[in-house]
Amino acid sequence: MRTAISTLAVRGATTVRQALEILHDEERTPIAGATDLFVALNFGTLTMRRFVDIWNVDELRRIAVDGDTLVIGALATYTDLIRSPMIAARLPMLAEASRLVGGPQIQNRGTIGGNIANASPAGDSLPILSAVDAVVVLRSVTGERRVAFRDFYTGYRESVRRRDELIVAVEIPPVPGRQWFRKVGTRAAQAISKVVIAGVRDGQSLRLALGSVAPTVVRARRAEAALAEGRSIDEAVDALRADITPIDDVRSTADYRHLVSANLVRRFLTETR
Amino acid sequence: MRFTLNGETRDASSPPMSRLLDVLREEFGLTGTKEGCGEGECGACTVLVDGAPVCSCLVPLVQVEAASVQTIEGLGDDHPLQHEFMNEVGAQCGICTPGMIMAALSLDEHPTLDDIKVALAGNLCRCTGYAAIYRAIMKAKSQ
Amino acid sequence: MTRWVGASVPRKDGIGKATGQARYADDLVFPGMLHGRTVRSTVPRGRVRSIRLDFDASGFTIVDFRDVPGRNVCDLIEQDQPFLVERDVRHMAEPILLLAHEDRERLLSANVAIEYDAADAVFDPLRSEGVLKAIDIVKGDVDAAMGNADVIVEGTYRTGHQEHVYIEPNGVIAVPEGDGVVVYGSLQCPFYVIKALKSLLGANRHIRVVQTETGGGFGGKEEYPSMIAGHAALLALKSGRPVKIVYDRVEDMVATTKRHPSIVRHRTGVTRDGRLVAMDVEVVLDGGAYVTLSPVVLSRGCIHAAGPYRCDNTRIRGRAMFTNTPPNGAFRGFGAPQTEFAVEVHMERIAEALGMDPVTLREINALVPGDTTATGQVMHDDCSARLVLDEAVRRTDFRAKRTAYRGTNRAVGLSLFYHGAGFTGSGERTLNSKARLDLTERGVRIAVGSTEIGQGTRTMHAQIVAEALGVPYETIEVAQPDTSVVADSGPTVASRTCMVVGKILEECAAEMKARLGGLSPSEYFAKHGGFSVLKTYEPPDWIQWDDHTYRGDAYATFAWGCDVVELEMDRDTFEVRPIALTAVHEFGRPIHPALARGQIEGGTAQGMGYALLEHVVMRNGEMANAQLTNYIIPTSLDTPEFDIVMLENPYPGGPFGAKGLGELPMDGPGPAVVNALRALALDVREIPATPEHLAECALR
Structure with missing residues (x-):
């Protein structure tokens, strides 16, 4: 049943402090670019009726380098990421991924913070954040905490974010080595991922994460370990089977996702050898 | 809720979480902006917010407060894109056309074919196979 | 020489659509x-x-x-x-x-x-016991001829639902x-x-x-x-x-309705040198829960099921079955895309079985004037199967590419197809369509029930009338279809709006011109006032059709097409990227070349979606992916470059030589794509050929 729009309450914030105070007062769902919001409202799957609009919190839009850390404000849109020289220089695979999110209209509104918060297993930026060991910066009126991306999700569309906290930024430590990204979507543009893979290869060190193949984005720990132990590509690809738990859904099949994950990991390992 | 609509200051009285699309069509009677899917997939509802194309079916009214919104009606009837969509038969059934034109506005002059395809990747057309739309935009943007 | 016909004049409805002023149903408030x-x-x-x-x-x-x-x-x-x-x-x-x-x-x-x-509930048409309609087309003696064949090739081909x-x-x-x-x-x-x-x-x-x-x-x-x-x-x-x-x-x-899923079984006898001697075809369509238009969809599907080929012994048995899904219905092509998919992929498999070049097999068997179709219809000069095939093969350098791409991830595929224009058999006679031209104070007005749905009805009709009357196109007005105002020109379907309704309008215009007696419309109106000309469609008098035996002239004429698609497949992900598509079509003569090109480009894009992307996921009789996020039609980046060729072979029964065009482009892309995929050594026999399906084919 479609949600009645007139019953929804929203408060706007223009500063982080305002937003945090609103979240402290009562439980509200933050909305940024709102690109996923109306889909949920159309299907009536969102139970929350109160929102805090943070779209105009400009201080969260910054992309900067702090020391050797790349700091991406939560409200950086995909368009911002595509255009940022800092992203191009330090994390080009994130720009590549951003170009493949929706069309320009979605890229103009969708934000990296929203992609993290929405917690879809198919979120295109998430395998990248996982592979580069990003840190999610959460803030509330009582303070700020940094959560390693690997610890951020606790289950399907669930995370450690408390209701009074806002994702304000994501921090990317230096990424030495080669970056590799591949999205297998339902079509060439405006596509939801069937399999999405991000990898970083620095000599013998290898980091690899996949989306759309488990309830949350997954780091391919077993495959990584196999290679770290000096085992062959075939063995690493075999190990990958236990890293992922894909399902059949309206977009693809578990078999296909297994096959393509294996093929792409093999390609990644071959191309970055 | 005050914002600029096609260059004029307007006040909207719809609920703050209303879709911008509904506000445009129902409160302001600007029906040139179309609804094709209601989930940001087809681009028929594309308008410009502060110059950037967005899907108005995904933007809550509250987010355009103090912003500038431009719809197809704001283009008038003498824009090169409109003329070339006519001349090149870039419009068949026409339901995607306003959104296509609004998306194409963001292109720089003398775009490549790839530039055009990327700019239109968020706008579905079921009639033309896109080819005539490329021809129209190419001509309009090369004048 | 014609002045308005053959010119790409501005669309009557162009400016309204480009300015957002055109009013669609949801734009109206009462x-x-x-x-x-x-x-x-x-x-x-x-x-x-x-x-x-x-x-x-x-x-x-x-x-x-x-x-x-x-x-x-x-x-x-x-x-x-x-x-x-x-x-x-x-x-x-x-x-x-x-x-x-x-x-x-x-x-x-x-x-x-x-x-x-x-x-x-029953969802599988092969398990359904409810026969909604059965059709049998018999020509010659299939069983006897099959016994004399050198090689027999069998296969089953499937197509899925398609959403409009x-x-x-x-x-x-x-x-x-x-x-x-x-x-x-x-x-x-x-x-x-x-x-x-x-x-x-x-x-x-x-x-x-x-x-x-x-x-x-x-x-x-x-x-x-x-x-x-x-x-x-x-x-x-x-x-x-x-x-x-x-x-x-x-x-x-x-x-709402979708395209009928199909299961088509072919058993074909050929000689070693590639002549078709017997074609045995079984067509099963999933009709859904009610009859709606399924009998007619089955009819068109069956009539096209043997493809544009000559074969003296042909048997086509068609059944449309009841299932417990929403009724399937009319969709551009109307049964023909399904059956032509099957026969064109089957032809490719016959060529494979014979070790013969697929073009050569088609050259040997393509219909030429004097041949007869499965229903016994004799082909005349308006038969252009060889014309389109030869041009497409020459233009794309098809044979050289086939050889050059062998062993790579790139391939070319080809399909040869035809589409009957107008209602089947005696359908146009039964319809008795009417068209009317009014002379009014504003000029000349077309008053027909044929609808503008994007294809250019208003514009193309106005061109025909302007040409036949000898007055400027701009002065022709086209009435909004309002049943209290316009004549019932029959439904806007079956590629008939130009060829059939356009023809009546041409005749109305000829009569109006005679009555004007050399005066311009405004001069005449000033002198004598307005009048109307109402005419009824007269199908060609030679059409003979027996609806009981399914023998005779199924259509007044056919339009012809040959598609060549070039594509690339990623062997790791089975994603297919169509690169280029050449469509060589003959449909008499284009009234408005830019509109006609738009029909071909748009229909071809729809066909490409049908071939590769568009998968209706049914669960418990309901479409489970009923969102544009999950039912995937081509975007700008999924659509290949088109090379559109419109060959002319004017058809005397249509206005200024025009045949029907709207549906033809839908018939070709499915088999052309699958035939290209087959050249990549994948035994594909169904569409949509999604990456998931191709991966299964590769592992078989």
């Missing part, structure tokens, strides 16, 4: 208007046990089957589909109850609880008028709606139908609008107020 909603079944088969309204009913208009003043059946070929379920549910999303309210939020949040006694995805969903507004209603709506066939509403509301009631600007149809707004119009009319009559029903995308996809 004073006191209510919004309507359809409450639908949530079981694929069963009986309604109870209905409970879990909402405050104040301000609501509520309609069920007991409110039907006439007959509760949608009057089409049969009278079996109810407007509203009385007791038995035969498919998911079947309409049961109608609600209307002026507040859309209250309307959409009203909850209706319906309990059912569920029954077993007109970007404007179905929508109508019913407004009380007199003792009846006027319906404004997004639709292809206003007189179909009249017929359905007369039956629903009573034959003597005042009923008028006005087509609003229509945001795409592709067959999806041929028969379905009668249903939604009926619903809005019932609500309008009961409430006494205008009622608008506009489906959202999900409802449109879940509840």
